[in-house]
Amino acid sequence: xxxxxxxxxxxxxxxxxxxxxxxxxxxxxxxxxxxxxxxxxxxxxxxxxxxxxxxxxxxxxxxxxxxxxxxxxxxxxxxxxxxxxxxxxxxxxxxxxxxxxxxxxxxxxxxxxxxxxxxxxxxxxxxxxxxxxxxxxxxxxxxxxxxxxxxxxxxxxxxxxxxxxxxxxxxxxxxxxxxxxxxxxxxxxxxxxxxxxxxxxxxxxxxxxxxxxxxxxxxxxxxxxxxxxxxxxxxxxxxxxxxxxxxxxxxx
Numbered sequence: 001x002x003x004x005x006x007x008x009x010x011x012x013x014x015x016x017x018x019x020x021x022x023x024x025x026x027x028x029x030x031x032x033x034x035x036x037x038x039x040x041x042x043x044x045x046x047x048x049x050x051x052x053x054x055x056x057x058x059x060x061x062x063x064x065x066x067x068x069x070x071x072x073x074x075x076x077x078x079x080x081x082x083x084x085x086x087x088x089x090x091x092x093x094x095x096x097x098x099x100x101x102x103x104x105x106x107x108x109x110x111x112x113x114x115x116x117x118x119x120x121x122x123x124x125x126x127x128x129x130x131x132x133x134x135x136x137x138x139x140x141x142x143x144x145x146x147x148x149x150x151x152x153x154x155x156x157x158x159x160x161x162x163x164x165x166x167x168x169x170x171x172x173x174x175x176x177x178x179x180x181x182x183x184x185x186x187x188x189x190x191x192x193x194x195x196x197x198x199x200x201x202x203x204x205x206x207x208x209x210x211x212x213x214x215x216x217x218x219x220x221x222x223x224x225x226x227x228x229x230x231x232x233x234x235x236x237x238x239x240x241x242x243x244x245x246x247x248x249x250x251x252x
Contacts, residue, residue, distance in 0.1 A: 014169070015217040018160040022153055094120060105134035147188055151180040154204045157213060161220055165234075170220045172234045176201045184208055195243045200235050202247075209242040 093100045104119040123134040130136045139147075158175040165173035176183060183204025190196070196205055203216065215227075219237050222230030227238060228246065238246025 012214065012217070014160060014164055014221075015213040018157050018213050018217075021160065022156045092126075105131045107135075143188070147184050150184045150204065150208055153213075154180050154183065154207055157203075157207075157216060161216070164220075170234050173220065174200055174235055176204060180204060192243065195245070197245045198237075198247055200247050200249050203235070203237060206237055206239060206242060206244055209239075209244070211237070211239060211242060211244075215239075 093102045101117055102119045107121050123131055123136040125131055161173050162175050164170050179201055183202055187205040187208035218225040220234040236247040
């Protein structure tokens with residue numbers, strides 16, 4: 001069998017495997033979904049243990065509830081102190097190395113001579129509710145479901161290709177674990193006419209614009225259907241059709 005044909009068959013198998021796993025995970029979530037709808041900006045439904053049982057396990061990196069132990073009350077009180085006249089968004093702050101950082105719900109340009117610590121911008125509080133005074137814009141249920149579905153698809157694809165790399169089927173792979181939301185959300189805020197100059201952990205933008213699992217597999221395997229004809233390392237995607245520059249990863 002010709003090498004290019006073997007590579008094409010292997011890439012097709014990987015793409016089909018990712019699609020099957022995606023359908024299976026979506027079916028499980030559908031069966032376990034609560035009967036009541038969830039509106040963006042409201043408190044999300046709780047799956048699994050009861051709210052009372054889960055309350056003790058909740059940890060928020062940007063939350064005063066992360067403190068435990070005898071000094072928890074004092075630590076929480078210290079972090080909740082307003083800094084620089086804390087604006088809309090509550091009296092919470094996060095204790096980063098070097099000092100506290102306040103939360104703000106309004107985004108502004110800062111001068112180069114900024115001496116104060118840069119605040120942390122957010123539009124949702126620790127419970128997923130909209131912060132008063134923010135410019136949060138509600139999206140339709142259909143768009144929200146599409147965004148969530150694409151994030152799950154990206155995570156499943158990453159799992160499949162990472163396992164394939166560990167098995168020696170492809171030479172190189174990096175996942176986007178933990179960056180699914182920023183991939184999909186930023187892509188959803190743009191139009192197809194906007195040109196993207198990406199780095200190698202942003203395949204979610206391509207996925208949102210219609211790049212198929214088979215096209216991802218073709219590039220990772222470098223087969224004859226790869227748009228770069230195998231001249232690029234795996235995950236260095238590119239698409240003229242989708243206004244997505246080919247990934248470049250110079251290492252210094």
